Amino acid sequence: MDLDWRVTFFNQAAEVITGIPAAAALGQQCCEVFRANICESACVLRHTLETGKPVVNQPVAILRADGKEIPISISTALLKDERGEVVGGVETFRDLSLVEELRRKIHRQYRLEDILSKSPQMQKIFTLLPEIARSDSTVLIQGESGTGKELVARALHNLSRRAKAPFVAVNCGALPDTLLESELFGHTAGAFTDARRDRLGRFALAEKGTLFLDEIGDISPALQVRLLRVLEERTYMPLGSSKSVKADVRIVTATNKDLAQLVEEGAFRTDLYYRINVVKLTLPRLAERKEDIPLLAQHFIERFNKLKEKKLLGLSHAVLAIFMHHDWPGNIRELENAIEHAFILCSSGLIQPQHLPEHLQPEYQSGLLLTGLTLDEVEKRALWEALERHQWRRLATARELGIDKGTLRRKINRYGLTPPGKTGD
DSSP: OOSBBBBBOOOOHHHHHHHOOHHHHTSSSSHHHHHOTTTTTOOOHHHHHHOOOOOOSSSEEOOOSSSOEEEEEEEEEEETTTTTTTTEEEEEEEEEEHHHHHHHHHHHHEEETEOOOOHHHHHHHHHHHHHHSSSOOEEEEEEOOOOOOHHHHHHHHHHSSTTTSEEEEEEEEGGGEEEEEEEHOOOTTSSSSOOOSBBBHHHHHHHTTTTETTTTGOHHHHHHHHHHHHHHHEEEOBBBBSSSSOOOOOOEESSSOOOOHHHHHHHOHHHHHHHHHEEEEOOOOOOOOOHHHHHHHHHHHHHHHTTTTTTOOOHHHHHHHHHHHHHOOOOHHHHHHHHHHHHHHOOEEEEEEGGGGGGGGGGGOOOSGGGGGOHHHHHHHHHHHHHHHHTTTTHHHHHTTOOHHHHHHHHHHHHHOOOOOSSOO
């Protein structure tokens, strides 16, 4: 392009990728040829002409002549004459359609229902879920808040023979005991003040389906007795009624508390604990599965792009470094909130540190100044954490990372990584 943004050269590869003949492109404004999602707001060639700095492999989307949107990566450089004066700019680009298709295949490989993960711990759960879903046994899902317990419960329901029946969720910690009992079992007219008509409870609404009882560790001893009776007899009695109702419902429970410890303290009934703990799934913290952060972040970016009608491209290297070093006490929910916050402040291009919530911005981070981290430093940390997870077993580490042992060995040597207590490879 010249300094008036008109195309002066257009080779055969450009014709193939854009679907536009060179004769039609020459002399046209570049934005009319490419129709990229960054042309108006974040033109990479304008950035290069204004700053003198090249852009390398910037992912963007363009519209082909046939109206189809395709992903490409763009690199830019200044175009100078023999006297060294800038006379325009050069864009080179390559079609990423095949790369995107491979990415989607990998995405499907690491997905079960609405759960995304490539971590070994979660992959084991992925393997178990279809088997567990075939039975009607009660399941206990343990994990910190924000680790995705309800997603796992929904996956169990969707994979089961009850998938066409209702999935009903109740947060037991959000309601006082008296209201929770009525919410679960329903009531008849006159059962208590303001009970003017019969009302179905969640057990009735979940008939032939799945009832998900979240925060089961928060229910009172009295309600624990009633719930135990339902699990043992498969019947319940609405408040104010003298008739028992049969319940064909699968129960899935979840908690962020240590129920075994509550049993020892006498705060949770032993018999109920063993009744709901037929199958137990323990979800890891996000800090224990950091290899999932790029995958989850991209998922949330794609989702918010649709919801907010934007076309953000992804995370900058600095933001990825911040994410990989953060401990994520709020787990996946905190990551999702951070991405949503960034969408408010970032209008286009890549999400930068200044778009993040205050507590994630570098000046508020303790320890390393993360904006100075390079991709190599991020990769080195990721390798170290993967090796630690597998007790430095190289074959298992290579399998998790999706590389061969030879590549892993070269990276270990390149970064000088050694097991704790050793001084050499």
